[in-house]
Ligand SMILES: [Ca+2]
């Protein structure tokens with residue numbers, strides 16, 4: 001029964017298929033909770049400040065060793081901080097030793113050597129641990145231990161979130177198949193959108209693809225449920241231009257791009273593409289950029305040339321897909337138009353099953369450049385929430401130039417497979433001075 005939902009977009013069509021098993025949707029299983037360290041301090045070390053009148057250090061140290069021959073292994077005075085550093089013998093209880101040392105009267109202060117670590121913002125979402133794309137520790141990405149990759153092959157999301165988790169005033173337009181507005185990890189995120197097929201405001205997903213894409217960019221995060229999104233707080237504007245089969249056309253796409261630009265979207269995610277370059281699509285992209293929108297599009301999954309609109313260098317960030325080892329996915333399209341890559345293999349996303357629309361608590365795995373693009377859309381939304389005065393060109397360049405050139409051994413610098421490299425939220429969002 002272990003299956004993996006596989007949502008791929010090919011050309012302008014979405015193909016809904018299943019990688020293995022019998023086609024049942026799988027709820028990701030939950031492991032037992034992570035064990036946390038019981039000590040908040042180094043267990044065999046104390047730092048003690050000698051009282052001023054006792055600063056005959058050599059005699060104090062020999063007194064200590066005489067008094068506590070079993071408890072204390074070694075002791076030395078570190079004049080850089082003015083404390084006696086006391087190493088306890090193994091198996092000693094640091095709390096007991098601390099009070100014994102205090103009772104000697106030789107010290108004005110006795111402290112544990114408390115642990116610190118690099119600051120990192122880790123959300124509490126249930127399946128975050130499977131989202132190697134956000135934080136890759138080499139963990140298995142599923143409870144069946146099917147797939148794992150390399151530590152650090154991720155977008156450095158937890159480091160980036162130290163600086164920004166987004167803003168509710170940043171809207172990401174998701175031009176796709178609609179969004180399951182009632183999904184538990186999206187229900188607070190969706191603003192009103194438009195259905196260009198029916199000319200209505202009914203933007204319910206009838207395929208699943210749009211819901212998945214929206215959740216990667218901006219699922220509700222740190223809500224103890226489901227998954228984490230890249231931009232915790234951004235809103236999602238669903239613009240439905242593709243039908244239940246995942247088919248749409250460039251005219252409706254052009255309409256949706258213009259609508260997004262005129263209705264306050266700051267970022268437009270297009271996990272779609274076609275082989276045809278048309279002036280009305282290009283002009284729509286140009287218009288949206290002139291209105292201040294950042295356009296992000298997937299390159300396509302044909303291992304062929306970059307699709308449109310991703311291929312419009314001046315207007316779109318073209319996003320290819322990598323895996324959990326920072327390798328380009330075999331299906332990812334390539335060419336000089338590729339700007340950056342982001343994870344697009346074994347991606348966790350919100351699952352909407354049109355055959356069971358009441359099922360709004362599920363998640364699945366997906367592969368495709370469709371799921372790489374929303375990492376970049378989420379990154380753009382994070383950056384804009386933090387620095388809203390940036391122009392689209394500045395956002396595009398910052399995302400490009402802060403990416404990690406993870407294939408530099410074989411293709412140093414910008415190349416046709418990865419563009420500038422795999423995006424990096426740490427370098428994107430850490431403070432800097434605009435030149
Ligand atoms: Ca969540």
Ligand SMILES: [Ca+2]
Nearest residue numbers: 313318337339
């Ligand atoms: Ca480009």
Ligand SMILES: [Ca+2]
Nearest residue numbers: 411412413415
């Ligand atoms: Ca490179």
